Amino acid sequence: MPSRQRLRLLGLILLLCCQPAGADKPLRLAVAANFKSTLEMLLANNAPALSFPVTVSAGSTGALYAQVRNGAPFDIFLAADRVRPEQLEAEGRTRLRTTYAIGRLVFWQKASATINAESLQRYKGILAIANPRHAPYGAAAAHLLAQLNAQPDRVIQGSNVAQAYTFVDTGNAGAGLVALSQVIAQEIAPETYWLIPTAQHPAIEQQLVILNRADARAEALVTFLQSDIVRTQLAAAGYDVPANGGMALGS
Amino acid sequence: MSIRLRTALRRSEGFELEADLSIASDRVTALFGTSGSGKTTLLRMLAGLERVPDTEIRFGDDTWQDDQVFVPPEARGIGYVFQHLNLFPHLTADANLQYAETRQHRHEGMGRSEIIDILDIGALLAKLPSQLSGGEQQRVAVARALLSHPRLLLMDEPLGSIDAAAKTRILPHLQRLHDSLSIPVIYVSHSLDEILEFADSVVMLERGQIVSESAIVDFAVSNRGASQTQAAAIIRCKVVSHEETHALTEVEFEGQSMFIAAERYRTGDTIRVRIPARDVSLTLERPVGTSILNILMARVAEISDPGDGPTATVTLHCGDQALLARITRKSLIDLSLRPADQVYAQIKGVALITEHDR
Amino acid sequence: MDPDLVSLLITLKLASVTTLALILLGTPIAWWLAQSQGIARSIVEPLVALPIVLPPTVVGFYLLIVFSPDSLPGSWWESATGTTLAFSFPGLVIGSIIYSLPFYIQPLQVSFSSLRQELLEAAATLGAGPWNRFLTLVVPLCRRGFIIAICLSFAHTVGEFGIVLMIGGNLPDETRVLSIALFDHVEALDYERAHVIASGLLVFSFALLFLLYSLDRKWQKSPLAAQS
Numbered sequence: 001m002p003s004r005q006r007l008r009l010l011g012l013i014l015l016l017c018c019q020p021a022g023a024d025k026p027l028r029l030a031v032a033a034n035f036k037s038t039l040e041m042l043l044a045n046n047a048p049a050l051s052f053p054v055t056v057s058a059g060s061t062g063a064l065y066a067q068v069r070n071g072a073p074f075d076i077f078l079a080a081d082r083v084r085p086e087q088l089e090a091e092g093r094t095r096l097r098t099t100y101a102i103g104r105l106v107f108w109q110k111a112s113a114t115i116n117a118e119s120l121q122r123y124k125g126i127l128a129i130a131n132p133r134h135a136p137y138g139a140a141a142a143h144l145l146a147q148l149n150a151q152p153d154r155v156i157q158g159s160n161v162a163q164a165y166t167f168v169d170t171g172n173a174g175a176g177l178v179a180l181s182q183v184i185a186q187e188i189a190p191e192t193y194w195l196i197p198t199a200q201h202p203a204i205e206q207q208l209v210i211l212n213r214a215d216a217r218a219e220a221l222v223t224f225l226q227s228d229i230v231r232t233q234l235a236a237a238g239y240d241v242p243a244n245g246g247m248a249l250g251s
Numbered sequence: 252m253s254i255r256l257r258t259a260l261r262r263s264e265g266f267e268l269e270a271d272l273s274i275a276s277d278r279v280t281a282l283f284g285t286s287g288s289g290k291t292t293l294l295r296m297l298a299g300l301e302r303v304p305d306t307e308i309r310f311g312d313d314t315w316q317d318d319q320v321f322v323p324p325e326a327r328g329i330g331y332v333f334q335h336l337n338l339f340p341h342l343t344a345d346a347n348l349q350y351a352e353t354r355q356h357r358h359e360g361m362g363r364s365e366i367i368d369i370l371d372i373g374a375l376l377a378k379l380p381s382q383l384s385g386g387e388q389q390r391v392a393v394a395r396a397l398l399s400h401p402r403l404l405l406m407d408e409p410l411g412s413i414d415a416a417a418k419t420r421i422l423p424h425l426q427r428l429h430d431s432l433s434i435p436v437i438y439v440s441h442s443l444d445e446i447l448e449f450a451d452s453v454v455m456l457e458r459g460q461i462v463s464e465s466a467i468v469d470f471a472v473s474n475r476g477a478s479q480t481q482a483a484a485i486i487r488c489k490v491v492s493h494e495e496t497h498a499l500t501e502v503e504f505e506g507q508s509m510f511i512a513a514e515r516y517r518t519g520d521t522i523r524v525r526i527p528a529r530d531v532s533l534t535l536e537r538p539v540g541t542s543i544l545n546i547l548m549a550r551v552a553e554i555s556d557p558g559d560g561p562t563a564t565v566t567l568h569c570g571d572q573a574l575l576a577r578i579t580r581k582s583l584i585d586l587s588l589r590p591a592d593q594v595y596a597q598i599k600g601v602a603l604i605t606e607h608d609r
Numbered sequence: 610m611d612p613d614l615v616s617l618l619i620t621l622k623l624a625s626v627t628t629l630a631l632i633l634l635g636t637p638i639a640w641w642l643a644q645s646q647g648i649a650r651s652i653v654e655p656l657v658a659l660p661i662v663l664p665p666t667v668v669g670f671y672l673l674i675v676f677s678p679d680s681l682p683g684s685w686w687e688s689a690t691g692t693t694l695a696f697s698f699p700g701l702v703i704g705s706i707i708y709s710l711p712f713y714i715q716p717l718q719v720s721f722s723s724l725r726q727e728l729l730e731a732a733a734t735l736g737a738g739p740w741n742r743f744l745t746l747v748v749p750l751c752r753r754g755f756i757i758a759i760c761l762s763f764a765h766t767v768g769e770f771g772i773v774l775m776i777g778g779n780l781p782d783e784t785r786v787l788s789i790a791l792f793d794h795v796e797a798l799d800y801e802r803a804h805v806i807a808s809g810l811l812v813f814s815f816a817l818l819f820l821l822y823s824l825d826r827k828w829q830k831s832p833l834a835a836q837s
Contacts, residue, residue, distance in 0.1 A: 298730075300734075329734055333731060339728060340728075
């Protein structure tokens with residue numbers, strides 16, 4: 001065979017050897033925006049534990065939900081609440097639903113020197129919370145405010161807890177009810193925020209679902225997310241973890 | 252009423268204008284020159300539409316511009332007619348006139364009905380400018396400028412974008428106007444024809460410099476006037492009698508007669524005629540059996556130097572008045588014409604254009 | 610009152626106030642841009658056009674920082690009025706003015722540019738001063754430009770979302786405009802109410818544009834066509 005043709009054949013063989021086989025198609029995760037950085041941190045810290053590639057798409061829970069319903073090619077959907085996952089399950093689109101993290105609420109007052117349990121009740125300025133209607137942190141915050149009978153001058157709503165955080169951070173709101181994971185990630189001075197006891201507000205259960213189209217690797221990933229190593233890292237990041245480890249069908 | 256303008260303008264594209272202009276007349280002064288000679292710029296400066304530094308403009312006792320002062324156009328009490336696009340398109344002709352009437356500069360001025368009559372725009376009043384022809388629009392524009400009762404009327408090539416036929420129709424109106432006006436008019440044009448019809452004196456501009464200032468009659472036969480393509484002489488004559496059968500009128504000047512179509516005039520009226528140089532040919536002897544009606548005796552006063560060109564212009568004297576004839580260089584040589592020669596001028600074109608003496 | 614109806618009223622109020630503000634602020638800017646040639650224009654023109662290409666979230670983000678009581682304008686506002694500029698209707702108006710600025714100025718500027726100078730000069734010689742010339746000539750002759758500018762900036766403000774999301778605070782009585790209400794409904798899976806708002810906005814936008822284009826066709830045929 002002439003040398004040029006031989007070279008071409010060689011190239012073709014090499015190419016075929018380097019092609020990823022079908023089994024190495026990435027597992028696609030859709031995650032609520034407020035958990036995105038934490039998820040990426042977990043994946044990065046524990047990369048060797050996973051033998052397949054994973055892609056992460058973030059968005060608002062509602063938008064992602066709508067996309068999933070309309071056929072978006074996600075394998076696992078990590079929502080910020082349990083409402084949307086329950087809805088998907090009721091629609092028969094999922095084969096697994098479980099809590100992957102429990103959010104914690106903090107009262108953060110940027111300019112305060114000492115903060116304690118009464119600070120929220122005493123607070124008088126503008127308070128920022130997430131939207132109670134569709135953000136679980138917001139729902140929890142609203143419930144808390146009603147319970148404590150707190151009387152801030154005004155309560156303004158960010159579209160999600162990240163925006164509530166931004167309002168406080170830029171000084172437009174004097175204080176806010178935001179996520180523990182946020183103040184930890186941003187290394188906020190601990191004397192400016194107060195961790196709200198879980199008893200005082202409804203649980204902020206963040207649930208995920210495995211969608212029917214996913215292959216067995218999805219179960220592997222969920223197992224990974226509920227492994228001890230990951231649970232430790234989650235706690236350090238500001239989340240509580242569900243009491244029972246391992247996969248739970250419904251909860 | 253004296254109008255004084257002094258300026259020295261230099262623009263980057265090489266355009267220069269240096270003028271020290273003094274107009275002390277209450278009549279029509281023409282600014283004559285080719286495009287780019289600076290005449291429109293001068294007019295706009297007078298109007299306040301161009302503000303040129305280092306310029307002094309005075310109108311009578313009022314200072315319109317100097318180092319400290321600049322009076323904006325709306326406060327100068329002027330009327331201005333542009334070459335085109337005068338009328339406000341969203342208003343009827345009548346509403347355009349009213350625009351001027353509600354902002355009159357002063358009380359004295361021509362009345363509305365008089366202006367409408369002279370310019371013959373009565374039938375046009377209800378129309379929008381888009382429904383009027385170019386000539387009609389300009390007549391309305393002149394009327395509007397007059398209705399603002401200006402102290403000074405400025406006209407920038409008002410007949411410039413009108414076709415020849417429409418021009419012939421408008422000119423009589425402008426002439427009638429001229430007779431009724433008692434304010435000074437400055438009329439910019441590059442057409443000697445128009446100027447000869449309408450102006451009393453001429454300021455000629457060439458490349459941004461004033462090269463001549465004189466009365467119209469003198470300018471017509473001056474070197475500059477005579478060298479123009481449209482060169483013509485203006486003759487003042489008196490109506491002697493009308494001849495009904497041939498529809499001709501006999502007019503007399505300097506002891507000679509001409510026959511022209513002028514039935515509008517009465518015996519004894521003094522009128523002016525414009526005789527284009529190209530319509531005048533010369534013979535050394537009195538011609539016989541010719542179809543040309545008007546043959547005048549004249550004496551050669553001056554002959555222009557044709558250079559290499561095909562024609563020369565001969566200035567003739569008929570008594571106190573002057574006449575121009577344009578002949579070929581060949582004929583000049585063949586006839587061996589010299590100043591003081593006695594010749595006969597044959598006038599082909601009967602060009603009565605002016606209605607009244609000025 | 611139904612909260613979505615309240616949102617509708619807030620939206621209409623925001624669009625109206627913004628459009629009025631733009632008429633007052635934007636008209637002189639558009640006029641100046643149409644008349645001038647120099648360096649100043651080459652800077653102002655792209656600045657005016659900026660909100661067309663900038664993501665609204667960028668504008669909203671910077672506004673959030675500027676409105677904050679920690680910054681000069683924000684603290685000035687707070688000492689003058691006692692409230693924050695963010696999460697307030699005036700704050701939204703400021704954001705909307707910036708957001709819809711080019712939609713008002715550009716069509717108007719084009720209309721002004723097509724106005725022939727001789728007409729203004731003629732009016733001046735007839736004794737009309739600058740303001741009078743503007744009212745009696747520019748406004749009627751540039752009527753088309755004004756109407757397009759007003760309609761576009763109004764409609765554009767009705768659809769505003771990104772900026773309001775950033776600085777609105779979602780206050781039901783003050784800053785929850787229709788687009789935010791729509792977003793809320795979608796997030797909360799209340800698709801029925803979402804449809805009501807979405808289809809309403811769609812019909813409104815189409816009706817406005819339909820009207821605008823029909824008017825435009827009518828104007829093209831009018832004798833003023835050369836002057837608009």
